[in-house]
Amino acid sequence: xxxxxxxxxxxxxxxxxxxxxxxxxxxxxxxxxxxxxxxxxxxxxxxxxxxxxxxxxxxxxxxxxxxxxxxxxxxxxxxxxxxxxxxxxxxxxxxxxxxxxxxxxxxxxxxxxxxxxxxxxxxxxxxxxxxxxxxxxxxxxxxxxxxxxxxxxxxxxxxxxxxxxxxxxxxxxxxxxxxxxxxxxxxxxxxxxxxxxxxxxxxxxxxxxxxxxxxxxxxxxxxxxxxxxxxxxxxxxxxxxxxxxxxxxxxxxxxxxxxxxxxxxxxxxxxxxxxxxxxxxxxxxxxxxxxxxxxxxxxxxxxxxxxxxxxxxxxxxxxxxxxxxxxxxxxxxxxxxxxxxx
Amino acid sequence: xxxxxxxxxxxxxxxxxxxxxxxxxxxxxxxxxxxxxxxxxxxxxxxxxxxxxxxxxxxxxxxxxxxxxxxxxxxxxxxxxxxxxxxxxxxxxxxxxxxxxxxxxxxxxxxxxxxxxxxxxxxxxxxxxxxxxxxxxxxxxxxxxxxxxxxxxxxxxxxxxxxxxxxxxxxxxxxxxxxxxxxxxxxxxxxxxxxxxxxxxxxxxxxxxxxxxxxxxxxxxxxxxxxxxxxxxxxxxxxxxxxxxxxxxxxxxxxxxxxxxxxxxxxxxxxxxxxxxxxxxxxxxxxxxxxxxxxxxxxxxxxxxxxxxxxxxxxxxxxxxxxxxxxxxxxxxx
Ligand code: HEM
Ligand code: FES
Numbered sequence: 001x002x003x004x005x006x007x008x009x010x011x012x013x014x015x016x017x018x019x020x021x022x023x024x025x026x027x028x029x030x031x032x033x034x035x036x037x038x039x040x041x042x043x044x045x046x047x048x049x050x051x052x053x054x055x056x057x058x059x060x061x062x063x064x065x066x067x068x069x070x071x072x073x074x075x076x077x078x079x080x081x082x083x084x085x086x087x088x089x090x091x092x093x094x095x096x097x098x099x100x101x102x103x104x105x106x107x108x109x110x111x112x113x114x115x116x117x118x119x120x121x122x123x124x125x126x127x128x129x130x131x132x133x134x135x136x137x138x139x140x141x142x143x144x145x146x147x148x149x150x151x152x153x154x155x156x157x158x159x160x161x162x163x164x165x166x167x168x169x170x171x172x173x174x175x176x177x178x179x180x181x182x183x184x185x186x187x188x189x190x191x192x193x194x195x196x197x198x199x200x201x202x203x204x205x206x207x208x209x210x211x212x213x214x215x216x217x218x219x220x221x222x223x224x225x226x227x228x229x230x231x232x233x234x235x236x237x238x239x240x241x242x243x244x245x246x247x248x249x250x251x252x253x254x255x256x257x258x259x260x261x262x263x264x265x266x267x268x269x270x271x272x273x274x275x276x277x278x279x280x281x282x283x284x285x286x287x288x289x290x291x292x293x294x295x296x297x298x299x300x301x302x303x304x305x306x307x308x309x310x311x312x313x314x315x316x317x318x319x320x321x322x323x324x325x326x327x328x329x330x331x332x333x334x335x336x337x338x339x340x341x342x
Numbered sequence: 343x344x345x346x347x348x349x350x351x352x353x354x355x356x357x358x359x360x361x362x363x364x365x366x367x368x369x370x371x372x373x374x375x376x377x378x379x380x381x382x383x384x385x386x387x388x389x390x391x392x393x394x395x396x397x398x399x400x401x402x403x404x405x406x407x408x409x410x411x412x413x414x415x416x417x418x419x420x421x422x423x424x425x426x427x428x429x430x431x432x433x434x435x436x437x438x439x440x441x442x443x444x445x446x447x448x449x450x451x452x453x454x455x456x457x458x459x460x461x462x463x464x465x466x467x468x469x470x471x472x473x474x475x476x477x478x479x480x481x482x483x484x485x486x487x488x489x490x491x492x493x494x495x496x497x498x499x500x501x502x503x504x505x506x507x508x509x510x511x512x513x514x515x516x517x518x519x520x521x522x523x524x525x526x527x528x529x530x531x532x533x534x535x536x537x538x539x540x541x542x543x544x545x546x547x548x549x550x551x552x553x554x555x556x557x558x559x560x561x562x563x564x565x566x567x568x569x570x571x572x573x574x575x576x577x578x579x580x581x582x583x584x585x586x587x588x589x590x591x592x593x594x595x596x597x598x599x600x601x602x603x604x605x606x607x608x609x610x611x612x613x614x615x616x617x618x619x620x621x622x623x624x625x626x627x628x629x630x631x632x633x634x635x636x637x638x639x640x641x642x643x644x645x646x647x648x649x650x651x652x653x654x655x656x657x658x659x660x661x662x663x664x665x666x667x668x669x670x671x672x673x674x675x676x
Contacts, residue, residue: 054558057615086457129427130503291380313552
């Protein structure tokens with residue numbers, strides 16, 4: 001869910017950093033818009049070209065580019081509701097938040113035929129393959145990744161218990177979940193339309209699960225905290241509790257800075273969204289490199305002045321503190337200017 | 343299940359071609375371990391040609407190596423290990439690899455899919471088969487067993503959970519001095535337990551961190567190398583009694599330049615799209631010193647690497663007994 005829980009607590013959906021996320025972007029076209037409740041809409045996308053859409057891991061999210069104000073584009077990530085196996089469409093369901101930063105309004109404004117750019121789906125809330133049973137708990141729009149999990153469980157015959165809690169009497173995806181449960185003996189579905197009722201049932205359900213059950217929860221922050229606290233009280237170990245939390249987030253595009261080269265005095269700008277290595281390469285410098293991910297150690301450069309903003313996993317803590325080297329494929333500068341031994 | 347076998351075209355064999363595509367692994371004339379990963383699919387030039395444009399690589403040894411794998415598995419089924427919780431990963435791996443083959447070898451391989459119904463044809467094997475994605479009984483050998491019959495690469499599948507990567511499934515018949523049967527079920531860090539230096543230097547921890555962050559569809563590669571004798575691919579721990587002796591008897595053998603081979607593994611690390619498992623492909627290439635020496639730059643580099651390699655690394659690679667003789671022969675320029 002990610003974004004989705006965040007929707008209810010505070011800001012708009014999670015804002016993914018535009019530049020790195022949308023490298024290698026997918027071109028999509030809206031194929032259908034389906035209203036779910038009075039403020040939730042499902043949007044279906046197909047590939048704009050001939051290529052198959054990439055498959056995805058259950059619980060993945062799609063970062064969709066939205067045109068923001070002042071011509072700036074930004075991206076918002078939404079959970080995909082499909083199982084991820086050979087998708088012909090990508091489907092997201094989005095709750096409109098009029099007080100948000102505008103991402104949800106943008107999605108609600110989409111019409112069939114509209115084109116959007118999106119990053120490849122990112123996995124952030126994957127099922128644990130060794131779980132004996134999957135206890136999937138959702139509140140409100142948090143049901144989106146839970147639906148993805150339920151569909152995947154149905155495909156692979158995994159045992160799952162799905163619980164959906166919602167206020168308005170209509171769960172945005174209850175009809176699909178009911179159908180999945182009706183056609184798959186390994187899956188059951190429970191709906192609750194009031195919190196007190198849910199709370200009592202949950203206490204019972206948490207005690208009834210076989211050893212080796214994993215719990216996944218998605219919904220508003222407070223809801224997730226409550227469910228997790230209850231599970232811990234009931235003796236569930238932390239390794240078997242999962243709430244939508246972004247995995248290692250994509251490196252953010254970073255602030256712009258500039259470097260000067262000690263040997264020639266050359267000045268090179270490094271804009272936001274572009275790496276120092278890329279900027280040096282564009283200026284015709286040949287920098288040894290391999291992984292471009294901050295792990296291999298090949299692209300190390302000496303720093304003469306300025307403080308590097310280390311984002312690699314290569315340098316040791318001492319080397320970081322010394323600030324005499326930088327791994328230019330991922331790291332940036334704290335100061336607006338930095339001088340390199342080059 | 344429908345399987346059809348027809349006659350097989352001849353792909354021939356050309357020793358010069360294998361040297362041209364040999365993934366000579368040394369960038370400088372000394373070698374140390376590092377987290378040497380780079381994006382997959384990038385062609386690299388070497389002194390003799392180039393390699394690396396494809397993830398799954400078919401060469402003249404395709405049919406013999408696949409036949410050899412089948413024979414090894416028949417004698418020792420523990421080289422293949424699967425697990426119920428890895429079924430989705432195994433199917434994912436199969437379709438990923440078949441998709442690569444069909445894309446890169448359109449004249450011999452074809453993959454068609456409609457929903458979960460898949461048709462695969464491989465004219466190198468005169469094979470065509472229809473199966474249902476996710477239905478293990480629809481494919482000879484199940485997804486993993488069948489995968490091992492379509493490519494020369496060994497495959498290991500790692501599941502990510504509890505903050506670690508677990509080697510839970512795979513078909514490895516050409517292991518360089520390790521054992522799939524022994525390592526299956528272990529964590530990535532445990533598997534690398536016996537390797538010298540890499541833990542103190544943080545190489546393995548960084549590699550794990552890197553792999554755990556890979557997103558679906560991302561593909562990287564690295565090379566690793568050792569030496570082997572007589573072109574033997576199966577130097578698994580299980581068969582040590584068959585090949586262990588050769589390390590000693592080659593030392594004074596005048597045929598040493600033909601017997602001692604540089605063994606390079608091109609290893610691909612791929613986050614599979616549907617299951618999120620890490621697929622580790624290991625492809626082993628062997629060339630005798632006598633052939634490598636025909637490329638002057640390789641002769642020189644390899645001579646220096648072997649002569650300079652620290653003792654603990656040479657011991658671990660199992661080449662201590664003969665590496666100085668090999669280096670001397672290369673350096674002598676005969
Ligand atoms: C970036 C990723 C990796 C790095 C940097 C790495 C590094 C290494 C190194 C340096 C060695 C010693 C090789 C030698 O001297 O010949 C080794 C051995 C080995 N590696 Fe990896 N490796 C990686 C990924 C993997 C993966 C994904 C597997 C999965 C199965 C794996 C399985 C092994 C095994 C089985 C050995 C032999 C260990 C033994 O002696 O029992 N490696 N690796
Ligand atoms: S290129 Fe590997 S650390 Fe920068």
